[in-house]
Every structure is written in C-alpha cells, then in structure tokens.
Amino acid sequence: xxxxxxxILTPVVLLVGATAVLLTGRxxxxxxxxxxxxxxxxxxxxxxxxxxxxxxxxxTHYALGGWSPPIGIELVADTLSVYFxxxxxxxxxxxxxxxxxxxxxxxxxxSAEFFAISLIFLLGLSGIVLTGDLFNLYVFLEISxxxxxTLVSSGDERAGVxxxxxxxxxxIGASFYLLGLGFLYSVTxxxxxxxxxxxLDPAAIPVRLAAVMITVGLGLKMAIxxxxxxxxxxxxxxxSTATALIAPIMTKVSAYVLIRIxxxxxxxxxxxxDLPIAQAIMxxxxxxxxxxxxxxxxxxxxxRMLAYSSVAQVAYIGVGIGLATPLAxxxxxxxxxxxxxxxxxxxxxxxxxxxxxxxxxxSSLSGIGRKMPWTFAAFTAAAVAMIGLPPTGGFFSKxxxxxxxMATGEWWVVIFVLGASLLTxxxxxxxxxxxxxxxxxxxxxIKEAPLAVALPIVILGLAVILFGLFNSRILDLFLRxxxxxxLVISG
Amino acid sequence: xxxxTTQPLWALVPSLLAIPLILATARRPNLRETWTLLAALSQxxxxxxxxxxxxxxxxxxxxLWSLAxxxxxxxxxxxxxFLFALVASTLWIVTSCYSIGYVRGTREKHQTRYxxxxxxxxxxxxxIAFSANLLTFLLFFELLTLTTYPLVxxxxxxxxxxxxxxxxxxxxxxGLTLFGAICWTATTAGNLDFVAGGFLSTKHxxxxxxxxxxxxxxxxxxxxxxxxxxxSWLPSAMAAPTPVSALLHAxxxxxxxxxxxxxxxxxxxxxxxxxxxxxxxxxxxxxxITLTMASLLAIRQDNLKRRLAYSTIAHLSYTVLGAALLxxxxxxxxxxxxxxxxxxxxxxxxxxxxxxxxxHIENISDMAGIGRRMPVTMAAFAVASLGLVGFPGINGFAxxxxxxxxxxxxxxxxxxxxxVLSGVLNxxxxxxxxxAAFFKTNPAFDRVAEASPWLVAPLVITATISxxxxxxxxxxxxxxxxxxxxxxxxxGEHSG
Numbered sequence: 001x002x003x004x005x006x007x008i009l010t011p012v013v014l015l016v017g018a019t020a021v022l023l024t025g026r027x028x029x030x031x032x033x034x035x036x037x038x039x040x041x042x043x044x045x046x047x048x049x050x051x052x053x054x055x056x057x058x059x060t061h062y063a064l065g066g067w068s069p070p071i072g073i074e075l076v077a078d079t080l081s082v083y084f085x086x087x088x089x090x091x092x093x094x095x096x097x098x099x100x101x102x103x104x105x106x107x108x109x110x111s112a113e114f115f116a117i118s119l120i121f122l123l124g125l126s127g128i129v130l131t132g133d134l135f136n137l138y139v140f141l142e143i144s145x146x147x148x149x150t151l152v153s154s155g156d157e158r159a160g161v162x163x164x165x166x167x168x169x170x171x172i173g174a175s176f177y178l179l180g181l182g183f184l185y186s187v188t189x190x191x192x193x194x195x196x197x198x199x200l201d202p203a204a205i206p207v208r209l210a211a212v213m214i215t216v217g218l219g220l221k222m223a224i225x226x227x228x229x230x231x232x233x234x235x236x237x238x239x240s241t242a243t244a245l246i247a248p249i250m251t252k253v254s255a256y257v258l259i260r261i262x263x264x265x266x267x268x269x270x271x272x273x274d275l276p277i278a279q280a281i282m283x284x285x286x287x288x289x290x291x292x293x294x295x296x297x298x299x300x301x302x303x304r305m306l307a308y309s310s311v312a313q314v315a316y317i318g319v320g321i322g323l324a325t326p327l328a329x330x331x332x333x334x335x336x337x338x339x340x341x342x343x344x345x346x347x348x349x350x351x352x353x354x355x356x357x358x359x360x361x362x363s364s365l366s367g368i369g370r371k372m373p374w375t376f377a378a379f380t381a382a383a384v385a386m387i388g389l390p391p392t393g394g395f396f397s398k399x400x401x402x403x404x405x406m407a408t409g410e411w412w413v414v415i416f417v418l419g420a421s422l423l424t425x426x427x428x429x430x431x432x433x434x435x436x437x438x439x440x441x442x443x444x445x446i447k448e449a450p451l452a453v454a455l456p457i458v459i460l461g462l463a464v465i466l467f468g469l470f471n472s473r474i475l476d477l478f479l480r481x482x483x484x485x486x487l488v489i490s491g
Numbered sequence: 492x493x494x495x496t497t498q499p500l501w502a503l504v505p506s507l508l509a510i511p512l513i514l515a516t517a518r519r520p521n522l523r524e525t526w527t528l529l530a531a532l533s534q535x536x537x538x539x540x541x542x543x544x545x546x547x548x549x550x551x552x553x554x555l556w557s558l559a560x561x562x563x564x565x566x567x568x569x570x571x572x573f574l575f576a577l578v579a580s581t582l583w584i585v586t587s588c589y590s591i592g593y594v595r596g597t598r599e600k601h602q603t604r605y606x607x608x609x610x611x612x613x614x615x616x617x618x619i620a621f622s623a624n625l626l627t628f629l630l631f632f633e634l635l636t637l638t639t640y641p642l643v644x645x646x647x648x649x650x651x652x653x654x655x656x657x658x659x660x661x662x663x664x665x666g667l668t669l670f671g672a673i674c675w676t677a678t679t680a681g682n683l684d685f686v687a688g689g690f691l692s693t694k695h696x697x698x699x700x701x702x703x704x705x706x707x708x709x710x711x712x713x714x715x716x717x718x719x720x721x722x723s724w725l726p727s728a729m730a731a732p733t734p735v736s737a738l739l740h741a742x743x744x745x746x747x748x749x750x751x752x753x754x755x756x757x758x759x760x761x762x763x764x765x766x767x768x769x770x771x772x773x774x775x776x777x778x779x780i781t782l783t784m785a786s787l788l789a790i791r792q793d794n795l796k797r798r799l800a801y802s803t804i805a806h807l808s809y810t811v812l813g814a815a816l817l818x819x820x821x822x823x824x825x826x827x828x829x830x831x832x833x834x835x836x837x838x839x840x841x842x843x844x845x846x847x848x849x850x851h852i853e854n855i856s857d858m859a860g861i862g863r864r865m866p867v868t869m870a871a872f873a874v875a876s877l878g879l880v881g882f883p884g885i886n887g888f889a890x891x892x893x894x895x896x897x898x899x900x901x902x903x904x905x906x907x908x909x910x911v912l913s914g915v916l917n918x919x920x921x922x923x924x925x926x927a928a929f930f931k932t933n934p935a936f937d938r939v940a941e942a943s944p945w946l947v948a949p950l951v952i953t954a955t956i957s958x959x960x961x962x963x964x965x966x967x968x969x970x971x972x973x974x975x976x977x978x979x980x981x982x983g984e985h986s987g
Contacts, residue, residue, distance in 0.1 A: 044676075417671075429656075437647045
C-alpha cells in the first residue's frame with residue numbers, strides 16, 4: 001500500500017500544530033509545550049512512515065491542489081529528502097521534549113509564541129527538503145529564515161542586533177537565490193526541478209550565471225567561509241533552545257539545497273567540469289574548517305566556541321560536496337546526521353548548564369562533570385565525535401571524506417583532515433580537562449538536570465556512537481539511494 | 492553460544508561488563524573491587540580456553556557487522572594476537588590485586604573512575620589483540636588512547652595534567668597519522684584484513700609511495716611503542732599511580748604499540764615487500780639507536796619510575812628490532828620479548844610502587860639499605876632486573892638469545908653488538924640499585940617493613956613466573972611454540 005499524501009502531511013501537521021499551540025497558549029499556557037512536543041513527535045512518525053514507503057516503493061510524488069507538474073507544484077519525497085526530513089524532525093523532537101523550563105525562563109509569558117514559531121520554522125525546513133519546485137523552495141526558505149530570525153531575537157540583550165544582522169545577510173542570500181532562479185526561468189520556462197534538469201543547456205551564459213548566483217546565495221545561508229560572519233553572533237546570543245534547534249539543522253538544510261540544485265538540477269559534470277563551482281566550494285570550505293576551528297580555540301564563551309565549531313563542521317560538508325565523488329558525498333551526508341546529533345547534544349548541554357548554574361563561561365565549568373555526570377558523559381561522547389575519533393559518527397564521515405578525496409588523487413585531504421582534527425582536539429580536550437578535573441566551590445549545590453532535559457541529551461550522546469558503529473546501515477538504507485545521478489558508491 | 496567463532500567476542504565481554512558494574516557500585520568499594528577481580532579472572536579464562544585451538548593452527552574469526560563497504564568489524568585470534576591478549580589478561584589479574592592494595596594504601600581519590608578506566612583499557616587492549624583488520628585495529632587503538640587518559644591524569648596534580656596533555660599531544664597526532672596510513676592503504680589495496688606475510692605488494696604502488704605509507708604507519712604505532720624520537724611522552728606519563736604505570740606503561744599501552752609494529756610489518760607489508768622497498772633497514776636502525784640511547788638515558792635518571800620508563804623504551808625496541816630484521820629467529824625473539832619483558836617490567840614497577848606506598852620514596856639515591864627491610868620486594872626486583880640484563884635462568888634470556896640468533900640469521904651482526912651493549916648498559920643501571928639496597932644501611936628505614944600482602948603477593952607471583960619461564964620457557968602458555976608459529980607464518984620459514 002502506498003500513501004501518496006504522506007509528503008504533504010508533515011507541513012500540514014506543523015501548520016495546524018503551530019496554530020493550535022498559539023491558541024492553546026491563550027487559554028492554558030502549560031498545554032502549549034505538550035502540544036508542540038506532540039506535533040514534533042507526530043512529524044517524526046510521519047517521517048519514518050515516509051522513509052519506509054520510499055524505501056519500499058521508491059520516490060513518492062504529490063501534486064499540490066491536483067495540478068500536475070510541471071505546471072503545478074509537486075512535492076517529491078525521495079531518499080535524499082526523507083533522510084534530511086528524519087534528521088530535521090528527529091532533532092526537533094529531542095529539542096522540544098526538554099525545552100519547557102528554558103523557554104519559560106528566556107521568554108517569560110510568551111512561550112506559546114516561541115513554540116508556535118519553532119513549528120513554523122520546522123514547517124519551512126521540511127518544506128524545503130520535500131518540494132520538487134524551485135520557486136516553492138524559495139518560499140519555504142523564506143518561511144524558515146524569517147522564523148529563524150524571530151527565534152534568534154528571543155535571546156539575550158544583544159540578540160536583537162545579531163538577529164538583524166542575520167536577517168540582512170539571510171535576505172541577501174535569498175535574493176541571490178531568487179535572481180539566479182529568475183535567470184533559469186527565463187531560459188527554461190519551468191520551475192519544476194526534474195523538468196528544468198532536462199531543459200538546461202549547461203553552456204548557456206544565463207545558466208552559468210544562475211549557477212554562480214545560487215551557489216553564493218546558499219553559501220551565505222550555509223555560512224561557507226568567508227560568508228560565515230553572521231553565524232557566531234546569531235548562535236551565541238539566541239536563547240539556548242533556539243540555538244539547539246537552529247544550529248543542528250538550519251545550515252544542513254542549506255547544504256541539502258546546494259546538493260539538490262548542483263547535482264540534481266545542474267548535474268555533476270556541469271558544476272565540477274564545465275564550471276569550477278565544486279572546486280570553489282571545496283577550497284572555501286577548507287579555509288572555513290581551518291578558520292572556524294582556529295577561532296573556536298580563541299573563545300572564552302562555551303556557546304560562541306560551539307558556534308565557531310559549527311562553521312568548521314558545516315564546512316566539512318562543503319568539502320564533501322566540493323570533492324563531488326561518491327564516497328566524499330557519502331561522507332558529507334553522513335556528517336549531516338552525525339554533526340546534527342553531536343551539535344544538538346552539545347548545545348542542549350549548554351542549555352542544561354545555563355539552567356542549572358545560570359552561567360556558560362568556560363571558566364565556570366570547572367569540575368561540573370562530576371556534578372552532572374549523565375549530561376557530561378553525553379557531552380564527552382559528542383566532543384569525541386567532533387574531534388572525529390572512532391567509533392563515533394564523526395570518525396566515519398571523515399573516513400569517507402578522505403577515501404573519496406584519495407579516490408581522485410586529492411591526497412591533501414588526508415593532511416587537511418589531520419590538521420583540522422588536531423585543532424578540534426585542542427579546544428575540546430582543554431574543555432574536557434577542566435570539566436572533569438578542576439574543583440570549584442561555587443558548584444557545590446549544582447545538581448543533575450531534570451529528566452526531561454537530561455534524557456534527550458543522553459539519547460543524542462548514545463546516537464553519536466551508534467551512528468558511528470552502524471554507519472554502514474545508514475549507508476545502505478539511505479546514502480546509496482540518495483546519490484545524485486551518475487555517482488555510485490561501490491562495494 | 493560458546494562455539495569457536497564466538498569465543499573472541501566472549502573475551503571482550505568480562506571487562507566491558509565490568510565497567511557499568513563498577514560505576515554502579517561506587518559506594519561499596521569491596522563489591523566494586525570484586526567486579527574487577529571477577530572480570531579479570533574470567534577474561535583470562537576465556538582467552539586461555541582458546542589456547543588448544545590456536546596451538547593446532549586454527550585461526551578463529553568472528554565477524555560482528557559491517558563498518559564500511561567491504562570492511563567489517565571483526566575479531567580474529569591468531570598466535571600473535573593470542574599471545575598479546577594472554578599477557579594482557581593474565582597480568583590484569585595480578586595488577587588488579589596490586590591496584591586494590593595500592594589505591595587503598597595511598598588513599599587515592601576517585602577510585603571508581605580508576606577501576607572503571609582500567610576495565611575500559613583492558614577491553615581496548617583485548618580488542619587490539621584480536622582485531623582482524625586495520626580499521627578494527629584503529630578503532631580499539633584510539634579507544635585505548637582515550638581510556639588511558641583518565642588514568643594518566645589520575646592524581647590531578649599539575650604534573651599529572653601536563654603529563655596528560657603531553658600524552659595526548661603525542662598519541663592523538665599519531666592516531667591521526669595511522670588513520671591517514673589506513674585510508675591510503677584502503678584506497679590502494681581495497682582491503683584491510685591482516686594476512687600473515689602481508690597483503691601489500693609492489694603492485695600497489697611505487698617503492699617511494701610504499702615507503703611513505705610505511706613511514707606513516709610507523710609514526711602511528713611507533714609513538715605508543717616509544718620508538719625514538721617519539722618517546723618523550725612515556726617518562727612524563729609516569730606521573731600516574733604506579734599500578735597504572737605497571738600495566739599500561741609496561742604492558743597494555745606500550746605493548747599495543749609494539750604489537751602494532753609487529754602487525755604492520757608482518758601482516759600488512761610482509762617481509763618480502765619490506766626487503767623490496769628497503770624499509771626494514773631504517774626501522775632496524777631506529778630500533779637499534781633507541782635501545783642504546785634509552786639505556787644510556789636510563790642511567791642518568793634518579794627517579795626510579797623514570798629509570799624504568801627509559802628501560803621500557805629500550806626494551807620495546809628489542810621487539811621492534813626483531814620485527815625489522817624479518818628472519819624467523821628474530822620474529823620468535825620479538826614475540827617472546829613481548830611476553831617476557833612484560834612479566835619482568837611489571838615486577839619492577841610493582842616493586843617501585845611497594846616502596847613508594849611504604850616510604851614515599853621515589854628516588855634511587857634515597858633507596859640505599861631498603862633491601863634489608865623489604866627483602867622480598869627487593870629480591871623480586873633483583874630477579875626482574877637480572878632478567879632484563881639477560882641473565883640465563885630468567886625468561887629475558889630466552890628472548891634475547893632468539894633475537895641474537897635472529898640478527899645473525901639476518902646477516903646483521905652489528906645489531907648483535909648493540910644487543911650485547913644494551914645488556915651491559917642494563918646491568919649498569921640496575922645492578923647499582925640492587926647493590927645499594929642490600930649492602931648499605933640507612934637508619935631511616937628502621938621502622939619500615941614489607942608492604943601489605945596485596946602488594947607483595949603480585950610481585951612475588953610475577954617474579955616467580957619469570958624464573959619458571961626462564962627455566963622452562965614453554966611451560967603453561969606454550970609461549971615458545973606460539974612465537975615459533977608466529978615466526979613461521981610471517982616469514983614462511985621455520986626457525987630452529
């Protein structure tokens with residue numbers, strides 16, 4: 001049995017959920033959080049159902065309003081889409097479960113609004129990965145971005161400035177995308193991805209211009225070096241829940257769009273042979289990894305350190321995209337799920353620490369590992385994964401990245417991964433040492449976070465390890481089928 | 492459930508299971524230590540149960556699941572892996588007893604973390620021993636790096652923390668270098684399974700490429716094996732409590748490095764290829780220089796544990812030298828020294844710890860006359876030192892003899908000279924300690940007596956084992972048979 005309506009179900013549930021949460025918030029504020037969690041849980045369930053369906057029956061198409069493509073907008077759930085949808089909804093659920101106390105503290109009296117906007121944010125993201133229409137994608141991109149700006153602005157006193165900066169940069173990025181799309185529409189007369197892929201003439205000047213513009217636009221959204229400057233401020237000053245929700249998935253979805261458009265619409269040969277777009281992404285990402293990691297070492301604020309490490313880790317995905325070989329792309333996609341889990345885990349730990357101590361300076365974390373053993377056990381697992389040590393997910397994404405690079409003789413990837421891992425190790429081991437060894441008397445009354453906060457953290461910590469040990473299951477279930485046309489993972 | 496193929500898995504289970512049990516019983520020290528002892532005993536029993544199969548020439552393999560395309564997480568018990576696992580698991584039993592006496596004697600803090608980390612380390616060590624391919628090996632190798640770290644910084648003093656940083660500064664880049672080498676091997680060979688005699692050949696690349704891969708491998712495993720100039724983390728890591736130094740820095744960690752050298756030379760590259768690309772001479776000279784230089788440096792150390800550390804560096808290079816010489820006898824000697832050095836060096840560390848618990852003395856210059864008050868401890872110390880010097884009748888002689896034969900067999904008499912020189916140097920840094928301990932007096936020691944039985948029994952046991960194996964090296968564990976099996980399978984020729 002196939003349910004062709006499944007793709008539309010996620011956006012609809014989120015939209016209904018958001019409205020319901022907002023309304024419940026007026027009547028019974030305490031219910032808003034439960035309703036938001038339930039909405040996320042049902043979306044995760046739908047994503048699983050969709051994944052099962054796609055696995056057994058292949059891509060599922062849904063024509064919006066009954067207008068068949070290429071005239072109408074269609075939603076397409078293929079393996080790549082459901083892979084990202086699972087990451088988005090899974091992370092959203094885990095963030096939402098323990099969000100209540102932190103949100104009530106950060107946005108007192110307005111938590112229902114916060115949850116409603118979060119759901120709209122998720123609606124935008126899931127729409128992006130599900131749509132088969134390039135203009136529709138732009139609409140969802142703006143929905144997610146606008147709600148992300150709002151979520152960021154809900155943080156500390158400097159969040160407003162950070163959100164405004166994010167808004168400016170994000171809007172420039174979206175405009176670049178829209179301009180590029182305009183060029184493409186003018187030469188092909190279609191907005192449907194599949195249709196456009198068939199009609200494109202890679203040699204045409206407008207097409208080439210569009211490819212560059214779209215890449216720049218998405219590069220801004222994905223925070224590829226040197227377009228990354230908005231990210232550290234936004235992630236640092238947003239409330240801890242907003243950061244835990246945005247950081248793991250927002251940039252990943254931009255990476256999804258990049259993969260989708262570069263490899264599925266333009267085609268591998270155009271972006272890596274006709275035009276040096278892939279190479280440009282690769283070298284900028286290499287710089288991004290090094291700059292992000294170096295900047296992370298210099299930070300004294302835990303959240304800001306993690307934000308810079310996000311710049312670096314997302315750039316790993318960029319390196320995989322830029323290498324444009326099957327294994328490297330598999331590494332990039334594996335890094336999507338592993339980095340989403342570990343970064344979500346780390347930011348949730350920041351939230352838990354803020355909740356229990358009211359502080360997040362690196363110096364105040366001394367000895368906290370003993371006070372919050374479960375939370376920091378997960379933190380350690382995630383940190384080890386960030387460095388890329390086995391048997392975590394972070395190790396295997398690097399493994400595929402390096403193998404993918406070496407397959408085409410790009411031997412420098414080894415040295416690059418080696419150096420980048422050492423930089424990451426520098427700041428994480430420094431942190432772990434102080435977390436576990438130094439004693440601080442101020443911490444005496446600190447207790448482990450409440451169950452609803454600690455449980456998602458522990459689950460994510462375990463997931464980080466399991467995704468590493470069983471990475472070949474992920475590879476077989478998703479990544480092999482998610483490869484763009486022409487790229488095949490052997491073995 | 493207990494068939495031949497699941498046995499390597501069961502060998503990992505006791506120490507793995509012990510970790511949560513130890514953590515859960517943190518408030519009841521006696522129960523907690525029971526778990527450690529039970530795990531050590533059962534792990535050793537499981538390993539020993541495989542001896543008959545291994546002696547018959549069976550190679551036991553069990554594949555768990557796929558780690559990456561064409562690469563499985565799989566365990567494999569061959570004579571070399573078995574020998575290493577046997578040493579580690581047997582010595583874990585004595586070290587556990589010793590640890591219990593030691594941490595209670597010195598009232599160490601964080602004892603739960605200590606015993607849990609120990610169990611983690613053993614899991615990783617057994618995993619290294621039984622790894623069937625390079626990726627599985629790397630997985631456990633890095634796990635060992637990580638789980639040793641809490642033990643190195645255990646005292647949480649400034650010295651311990653800086654030793655910890657130094658340890659990571661050496662082992663993490665090494666692990667990444669090993670990662671690079673393995674990636675390169677996977678790309679060129681498409682296969683990572685260990686094969687006795689090696690799976691790489693000249694068709695996998697030019698001599699220069701293969702030399703470079705070999706160099707990366709040797710940096711990767713050589714740091715843990717303390718091959719100069721990659722050794723300097725080891726003396727610093729002696730800031731750890733003595734039982735940690737004993738098991739990890741005489742047995743598990745450093746031997747994992749030496750074991751890695753054996754695996755890479757014998758089971759990845761193989762003698763034939765190493766001769767073709769000429770890499771063996773470089774390795775042999777690095778080992779030869781290390782074993783001479785480290786012995787010279789040992790003489791200058793006044794801190795007993797640091798002297799032992801340098802002695803460890805020297806003796807690890809015996810194994811590395813044996814591996815590099817590629818002849819049947821040198822491989823027999825290398826494998827035997829992996830085992831025999833372990834019993835000797837662990838005895839010495841146990842003695843150093845017993846002296847420290849009783850008197851808080853760490854420097855050799857303060858130990859004059861201690862032998863009169865702690866005769867059993869110092870007698871064991873004397874036995875073990877003589878063993879390392881190469882005195883006949885103690886097991887160290889057997890491995891040195893094989894190594895000497897191996898260097899002649901390989902036509903490299905110069906290394907025989909270095910081995911003899913190293914023996915002399917060993918004598919010159921050990922014998923003065925024994926002499927001063929027994930033939931001088933120090934009134935400050937008047938009230939000193941032997942340490943608690945928890946500390947003395949283990950060192951007596953390991954010293955006795957050393958003597959028994961000195962007289963009958965093949966007794967019990969069939970160490971000589973196993974070493975010869977290893978040498979034959981790797982070099983393709985019979986020794987002796």
